[in-house]
Amino acid sequence: MKNASEIARELVSRRLAACVNMFPISSIYRWNEQIAEQNVIAMFVKTDSSCLNEIIEVVKSLHTYDLPAIEFWEIEGEQEYLDWVHVNSS
Known part of the structure; x- marks a missing residue:
């Protein structure tokens, strides 16, 4: 949790x-040809798509994993909230 809060x-x-x-979530995954299970922190980063490359750089520089899971989805929602984001x- 400490690393997630820092990021x-x-x-x-x-x-x-x-x-x-x-x-907090439980994750089961394959790493180095082994099945692993670990409690991890999933982070939902609410942002503008213009920030994606910088976010990737920051997460990779601060994350403790060799390969952090960084995924992006485009969303739709209530316009006033999306404007606030x-x-x-940005």
């Missing part, structure tokens, strides 16, 4: 994200 604070302080939500992450 989230850095993204918000640099205005690369308007908000970051963190959720845009203003606060």
Whole structure:
């Protein structure tokens, strides 16, 4: 959780994200041809797509994993909220 909080604070302080939500989850995955299971923190980074490359750089530089899972989805939503995300992450 400490590393996730550090990453989230850095993204918000640099205005690369308007908000970051963190959720504890259990993950089962294959790594180095072994099946692993670990409790991890999933982070939902609410941002504008113009920040994606910078976010990738920040996450990779601060994350403790060799290969952090960084995925992006385009979203639709209530326009006033999406405007707030845009203003606060660019």
